[in-house]
Amino acid sequence: MIAEKSEIIEQKKVHLISLITQIYNYDLLDKVEDLLLNSKTDWWTTLSETEKSAIDEGLADIKNGNVISHKAVIQEINRKFNNL
Numbered sequence: 077m078i079a080e081k082s083e084i085i086e087q088k089k090v091h092l093i094s095l096i097t098q099i100y101n102y103d104l105l106d107k108v109e110d111l112l113l114n115s116k117t118d119w120w121t122t123l124s125e126t127e128k129s130a131i132d133e134g135l136a137d138i139k140n141g142n143v144i145s146h147k148a149v150i151q152e153i154n155r156k157f158n159n160l
C-alpha cells in the first residue's frame with residue numbers, strides 16, 4: 077500500500093513538472109512558485125499511521141543505541157555479495 081501511494085505521488089510529480097515546463101506566462105509561474113514556497117502543510121500530517129509508526133520506531137532505536145554503522149553495513153554487503 078505504501079509503495080503504491082509513493083509511486084502515485086512520484087507519477088503526480090512528474091506530471092506536474094511536465095505541466096510547469098509548458099507554462100510561458102510569467103504571472104502564472106510566479107503564482108505557482110508562491111504556492112510551492114508558502115505551502116503551510118506540515119509534512120508529518122501527510123504521512124500514514126504506518127509511516128509515522130515506522131519513524132517513531134526508528135527514533136526509538138536510535139535513542140536506545142540499536143543502530144548499525146554505515147561501515148558495518150557496507151562490510152556486510154561486501155561479504156554477502158562479493159562475487160557480483
